[in-house]
Amino acid sequence: xxxxxICSYGKNRSPTAEDLFKGEHETLSLGLYESPSxxxxxxxxxxxxxxxxxxxxxxxxxRKTIINYYLNLDKEIINLEIPDNYLKGDPSLVALLRExxxxxxxxx
Numbered sequence: 001x002x003x004x005x006i007c008s009y010g011k012n013r014s015p016t017a018e019d020l021f022k023g024e025h026e027t028l029s030l031g032l033y034e035s036p037s038x039x040x041x042x043x044x045x046x047x048x049x050x051x052x053x054x055x056x057x058x059x060x061x062x063r064k065t066i067i068n069y070y071l072n073l074d075k076e077i078i079n080l081e082i083p084d085n086y087l088k089g090d091p092s093l094v095a096l097l098r099e100x101x102x103x104x105x106x107x108x
Contacts, residue, residue: 002026004052006062008033012088013058017097028052032062041069056101058082078104
């Protein structure tokens with residue numbers, strides 16, 4: 001299964017998720033936006049969304065942005081509701097990701 005994890009800038013939350021689940025699945029991570037100074041969408045978004053079986057976002061704003069950009073997207077976007085207040089690899093973040101992602105991995 002190919003899992004795509006998306007956060008705002010691809011620095012902490014989505015790379016942690018990618019690392020956590022990479023042994024069990026093919027994982028990809030991406031920052032939705034190019035940089036904090038620019039809200040332009042990441043150029044790799046089209047490619048990675050096309051490859052993913054499951055798409056996980058960290059916040060509702062990410063889900064809404066993707067839905068508005070891809071009006072006919074036929075893939076479910078799962079909001080993990082994880083705020084941007086964790087550093088990469090933070091044990092609390094790892095525990096939240098495990099708790100919130102794992103139930104979705106049996107539903108394919």
